[in-house]
Amino acid sequence: MNNNIIQLENVTISFRVPHEKIPTFQEYAIRWLKRRRVSYTYFNALNNVSFSVKKGDTVGIIGSNGAGKSTLLKVIAQVIRPNQGRLYVEGRIAPLLELGAGFDYELTGRENIFLNGAILGFSRKNIADRLESIMEFSGIGEFIDAPIRTYSSGMVARLGFAIATDTQPDILIIDEILAVGDTDFQKKSAKRILQYHNDGSTILVVSHNLDSIKNLCNHVIWLEHGLVKNTGPVDDILNQYLQKDHPAD
Amino acid sequence: MPKYDSAKRPPLIIDEFFQLIRYRDLVILIIENILKSRYKRSTLGIFWMLLNPLLQTIVLTIAFGTMFKSSLPNYAVYLLCGLLIWNYITQTTQYAMVSMTQGGGLLRRIYIPRATYIVASAGNGLINLLVSIASLAIIIFFLNHPITLSWFFLPISILILTMFTLGFALLLSTAAVFFNDTVDIYQVLTQALFFLTPIMYPPSILPTEIGKYLIWNPIIPLIDIFRIPIYNNTLPDMDIIIKAIILATIMLIVGWTLFTNKADQVIYRL
Numbered sequence: 001m002n003n004n005i006i007q008l009e010n011v012t013i014s015f016r017v018p019h020e021k022i023p024t025f026q027e028y029a030i031r032w033l034k035r036r037r038v039s040y041t042y043f044n045a046l047n048n049v050s051f052s053v054k055k056g057d058t059v060g061i062i063g064s065n066g067a068g069k070s071t072l073l074k075v076i077a078q079v080i081r082p083n084q085g086r087l088y089v090e091g092r093i094a095p096l097l098e099l100g101a102g103f104d105y106e107l108t109g110r111e112n113i114f115l116n117g118a119i120l121g122f123s124r125k126n127i128a129d130r131l132e133s134i135m136e137f138s139g140i141g142e143f144i145d146a147p148i149r150t151y152s153s154g155m156v157a158r159l160g161f162a163i164a165t166d167t168q169p170d171i172l173i174i175d176e177i178l179a180v181g182d183t184d185f186q187k188k189s190a191k192r193i194l195q196y197h198n199d200g201s202t203i204l205v206v207s208h209n210l211d212s213i214k215n216l217c218n219h220v221i222w223l224e225h226g227l228v229k230n231t232g233p234v235d236d237i238l239n240q241y242l243q244k245d246h247p248a249d
Numbered sequence: 250m251p252k253y254d255s256a257k258r259p260p261l262i263i264d265e266f267f268q269l270i271r272y273r274d275l276v277i278l279i280i281e282n283i284l285k286s287r288y289k290r291s292t293l294g295i296f297w298m299l300l301n302p303l304l305q306t307i308v309l310t311i312a313f314g315t316m317f318k319s320s321l322p323n324y325a326v327y328l329l330c331g332l333l334i335w336n337y338i339t340q341t342t343q344y345a346m347v348s349m350t351q352g353g354g355l356l357r358r359i360y361i362p363r364a365t366y367i368v369a370s371a372g373n374g375l376i377n378l379l380v381s382i383a384s385l386a387i388i389i390f391f392l393n394h395p396i397t398l399s400w401f402f403l404p405i406s407i408l409i410l411t412m413f414t415l416g417f418a419l420l421l422s423t424a425a426v427f428f429n430d431t432v433d434i435y436q437v438l439t440q441a442l443f444f445l446t447p448i449m450y451p452p453s454i455l456p457t458e459i460g461k462y463l464i465w466n467p468i469i470p471l472i473d474i475f476r477i478p479i480y481n482n483t484l485p486d487m488d489i490i491i492k493a494i495i496l497a498t499i500m501l502i503v504g505w506t507l508f509t510n511k512a513d514q515v516i517y518r519l
């Protein structure tokens with residue numbers, strides 16, 4: 001597939017929204033006896049979305065709340081399978097969607113490094129080899145052997161970021177987590193992301209902070225109501241975005 | 250470089266299998282964490298795992314043992330064999346349903362094989378079963394119940410039981426995601442089935458009008474393939490073994506096919 005590292009063709013995600021509450025066996029049986037079916041409406045969070053990303057690109061994804069940005073990242077990370085359309089991805093993905101999503105708050109930081117590493121698809125041995133470097137980058141210090149429930153939310157995010165980004169991925173997917181942790185850690189994580197970019201990783205970022213999109217990205221995809229409104233070089237699209245929906249004061 | 254193409258995905262029943270193999274370290278880690286969290290807080294630690302079935306057996310033996318003194322000598326051995334298998338099947342399936350409906354949120358946030366929690370539940374149940382066999386051995390030792398070569402059949406029994414339990418857990422977990430009263434209905438049904446299964450009593454005490462329906466109770470051959478080698482010290486009859494194998498195979502195929510084909514929708518429902 002030429003040199004596209006990510007390619008989406010007519011991807012549609014429709015969520016089924018029941019009109020009534022989720023059926024139980026009981027209700028289902030009653031309905032069946034009364035010959036009434038549960039009615040649903042379908043809501044397309046993504047509607048015929050097609051685009052491609054070239055290796056080494058940094059792509060920003062913008063759009064208003066509920067536009068489908070997070071859903072799009074989940075499709076690329078293979079969390080949600082498209083109802084229709086095709087997804088092609090080449091290379092290892094580091095998903096930074098919800099930091100610490102796979103943490104068990106009763107376990108210690110160290111145990112969670114292994115758990116989260118396994119969730120990301122690494123072998124136990126691989127994690128054991130990189131334990132030191134993960135611990136060091138997270139800056140958790142002696143808290144590493146305390147249960148995560150005793151951590152501040154910033155500490156949890158730091159640990160999550162450190163695990164997910166310890167080895168260089170082919171594709172880095174980031175959903176609004178650039179503002180994670182304190183300024184010190186923000187700098188540290190931004191530095192690492194830039195480093196990976198310079199070393200050839202492809203990066204996808206969702207953010208409402210247009211400045212950070214402008215700084216990091218060369219290409220922008222503008223989503224609105226599950227449709228691709230426009231794509232192109234960062235300056236063009238950001239200008240359109242600012243003028244159309246948010247006219248300059 | 251790993252490649253993913255949704256148009257070239259292998260059939261779901263195969264895809265999920267290979268994904269689980271790829272994520273085997275995760276499955277093992279989850280099992281370890283379940284065991285750890287359950288026994289960490291108890292000061293008795295691993296001994297609690299041994300003690301629990303022992304206490305259960307002692308109480309029930311005191312209550313019912315004398316009733317079946319002539320028909321079931323060494324009643325405690327008979328009872329515990331049945332209880333272990335009953336608990337293995339029901340506790341594993343319930344654990345799987347709960348971990349799928351409550352812990353399943355992770356499946357919406359990050360990619361892991363959809364069957365991860367269910368396979369881990371089955372693995373956890375299997376370990377509990379193996380540990381409980383140690384308490385069974387203690388009782389056998391105290392009662393001077395004979396141990397014979399028929400024990401060598403037990404690995405096969407446990408394999409059959411595990412196939413059945415995993416398949417059943419997959420089936421029920423799929424149902425639990427689509428109908429949220431599955432767990433409640435299942436609990437009521439299993440309680441009723443418990444008394445219709447000869448675990449605390451010998452099959453002979455049932456009146457013939459009821460007894461003749463026992464061949465429709467699918468749990469009986471599954472208990473027999475484990476209990477007969479230990480309690481009766483012989484191999485189970487061939488027709489019992491074949492019944493159990495057919496049952497377990499069908500359950501695993503049905504459960505696996507249903508789960509893997511519905512797994513993508515599960516994400517929309519959780």
Ligand SMILES: Nc1ncnc2c1ncn2[C@@H]1O[C@H](COP(=O)(O)OP(=O)(O)OP(=O)(O)O)[C@@H](O)[C@H]1O
Pocket residue numbers: 015016017043045063064065066067068069070071072517
């Ligand atoms: N599991 C779900 N079931 C039903 N609808 C959903 C589900 N997940 C998301 N949606 C809907 O899909 C739409 C897109 O959601 P998404 O989270 O992708 O938006 P977003 O662009 O990331 O918004 P934000 O800027 O607020 O993060 C929303 O309207 C949301 O209500």
Ligand SMILES: [Mg+2]
Pocket residue numbers: 069070071175
């Ligand atoms: Mg979002």
